[in-house]
Amino acid sequence: MKPAIDTARDLMKKKKPNKSVLIKGIEQGDRFILSRAITLAESSKKSDRVLSQEVLKHFGDQGQSSVRIGITGVPGVGKSTFIEAFGELLADKGFKIAVLAVDPSSQVTKGSIMGDKTRMEKLANHPNAYVRPSASGSSMGGVARKTREAMLLCEAAGYEVIIVETVGVGQSETAVKDMVDFFLLLMLAGAGDELQGIKKGIMEMADCLAINKADGENKNAAERAKQEYSNALHYFRQEEFGWHCKVLTCSSISKKGLAPIWEAVEKFVEIRKTNGYFFENRKQQRLKWMHESIKAELLAKFYANESVRQISKEKESKVMQGELPAYFAANELIEVFEKDK
């Protein structure tokens, strides 16, 4: 252990870390300091956020050689077990792998995805892996920002495969899609016609569908489901930038089918880097993050305004009843907002 890190750790315990300590620690891949930097990025204290922005600014977006993988699926599909098995496969291959989560439900339940501290224990103890509990926050946008920044910090610390987990319940999928290169949807065979609660649109975001729990008695059903989803995709999806959504089966228990998923990721990255879309997509994602941040900040200031708050319920109710035109009410609220500033 280098002295710089010892000093850094000592400092951490006593007082607020400074920029250079954080940067040095991250550069050296120190997990403790990485965790502290992520905690600062997640903090609601402005001074913490300013510091973490300075650190982020120092590193920029370094993920030239990283792969960012989003993973979703409804509760019960076996996401944790899959990620643990898949993560171990990669960590054993020598990849440095970080697992993050975008979990809107954790705002309410305080951590439905990552709250269980015993979760992914084996992976978390692997020398090549870093598992971070889910960030919480008052808004989806806030949670997404924290996860994106955690991802950049992990990459700055040398992590090469970033897995971002989320639940298949809505807007969190869009947020994750906007921060990853490859989006994997886990599904189950024989879960009936109800699409297993997967929200409209999520299946259309996926770069790969994997029918999980393809083991034991379930194996044949999984193969059938694979065939049926392949047929359906034929109608619903087209090739996008050289890649057509793949359908695979896998089992986190027998470990079968995990390697082919990683091969799909590698093939995907190769194709998209060759045709230039891989880095173009990242550029567009960054630009979108900036504009999304601006929008979120402007709206937050508007809806937090006291004068707006005082009359907005009444306006909303009149608009819903059809008594006040939507645009009319919007302008009244904006006038009130601008007078108050």
Next chain:
Amino acid sequence: MKPAIDTARDLMKKKKPNKSVLIKGIEQGDRFILSRAITLAESSKKSDRVLSQEVLKHFGDQGQSSVRIGITGVPGVGKSTFIEAFGELLADKGFKIAVLAVDPSSQVTKGSIMGDKTRMEKLANHPNAYVRPSASGSSMGGVARKTREAMLLCEAAGYEVIIVETVGVGQSETAVKDMVDFFLLLMLAGAGDELQGIKKGIMEMADCLAINKADGENKNAAERAKQEYSNALHYFRQEEFGWHCKVLTCSSISKKGLAPIWEAVEKFVEIRKTNGYFFENRKQQRLKWMHESIKAELLAKFYANESVRQISKEKESKVMQGELPAYFAANELIEVFEKDK
């Protein structure tokens, strides 16, 4: 013809109409005055807009008995011919029907949907029908607002079935979905695997898919496509508030299959009114319009700000290259904006 309207028409020719003339004319279903009121709502002059907002405020959202139908499909699918045939069927049944359009492409081409003045001539001359050319505007949000307001004005003038047409090319579908009760997607048989250019997600918004041009040699292919889409939907869509997306075939030439589409609309409305979702959805749509209007207005003010404009290109470029964190750049721009005001 009642004297009030004569006076109104005289006034129209000479000078700016006033509120009471507009209201009286709309109440009496005068198409000329309805058109003038819509033109005011579409105007970029603030005084025109204020006047039209007063008129809209007078009427509120009256469409308790109306049905709002969105229709989309790629160019070449036969939208105009379909709407003309479908509209005539309804107008002949005695329904008062209005046809509007949300057409983002008209911003560039000055009217790819409704620009052709000979379009829907027969329907436009039907005593029960009103066909309005596409609104234009500098933004999708602006075009959508104008169409929504035109819809409310048509309903105030007694129109019972509002058809909102759009092209299958992206965000305009979302805007239309947010203003209609029922969304119909027109498709063609045998157009290959490429989903006929229909954007991801549009098929998932539809309440009904109709395979158009199911006539002559095309008839069998249309029936096959119907079966295949039904099978695929089985995997991709679930029942929503009592309704499962229907797949039908139709021909605007032989007029076959048009009545079943109307029956589907009627059945849909009956189910959704019985379970309460019909009007609940409209309430939520109105609320969404209000918040969308607020967002659009706040963002428009931000991006039009001179200080923001001066530095935004440079910030965007740095963010895209990964040199500046997105959130950091967003905050710099917001600071500049707030200082300038």
